[in-house]
Amino acid sequence: MLKAPKADDAATNVDAGDDTGEDDSWVSADAVSDISGPVMFVLPSEPPTALACDATGKVFALPIENIVDGNPSSAEPHDVRQVWVANRIVGTEHFRIKGHHGKYLSCDKIGLLTAASDAVTPLESFTLLPTADTPGTFQIQTLRDTFLSIRAPRSAKPNAPPEVRGDEAEITFNSTLRVRMQARYKPRLKASKEEKAREKISRRELEEAAGRRLEEDEVKKLKRARREGTYHETLLDIKVKSKHDKFG
Secondary structure (H helix, E strand, O other): OOOOOOHHHHHHOOOOOOOOHHHEEEEOOOOHHHOOOOEEEEEOOOOOEEEEEEEEEEEEEEEEEEEOOOOHHHEEEEEEEEOOOEEOOOOOOEEEEOOOOOOOOEOOOOOOOOEOOOOHHHHOOOOEEOOOOOOEEEEEEOOOOOOEEEEEEOOOOOOOEEEEEEEEOOOOHHHEEEEEEEEEHHHHHHHHHHHHHOOOOOOOHHHHHOOOOOOHHHHHHHHHHHHHHHHHHHHHHHHHHHHHHHHH
16 A cells, blocks of 8 residues: 655644554545545546646646546545645644645645645645535635636546646536545544554453452443543442452
């Protein structure tokens, strides 16, 4: 599997020691709050393409090879040029979007997209908006209130990828895209995996913690408490009960 650029740990609040850090699978962002870390912007072209950039900062649409039956929700990057790192700009609702080569996506006043900036200015600041009538899709809006969109290719070659611009005045089908991201950065999946990790404790470990053999219902109660975050309180209750039973 293609290894994505490393996200900014400070911006993504990812604990390097977290088990979820091992998950390199790609999933779809469902909400703007999901979007963080390595992402792939799937453009609404036919066949599907992804927003990409090269080492010189040229931004273009690159056909997607890792996709099942042309379904944008199954897309994964096959080329590092299709991978961006998206993070919120501290203190704002805006995002900075960094290419694989460490430069930021930028949109100038005429809608030309490049990825050649070392710093973040208003030109490199974007707002990600959910599409009101199409759940699971998004709009990339510039600070000039224009949108990133695709247009018919300039090339006359068959199957030429579309042109990508940042000067669309309104939300249209051509500005509606999907965001694929690494599962490790998706808050809900991360929380779910943390819950599963809390469940993983053996009966022997529970009995060692309790200081005695446990009944089946006590084991279930302690495992449930680990999932719900009340493990220590429940363990204490069981220990207190043991003392009461012992001394009558």
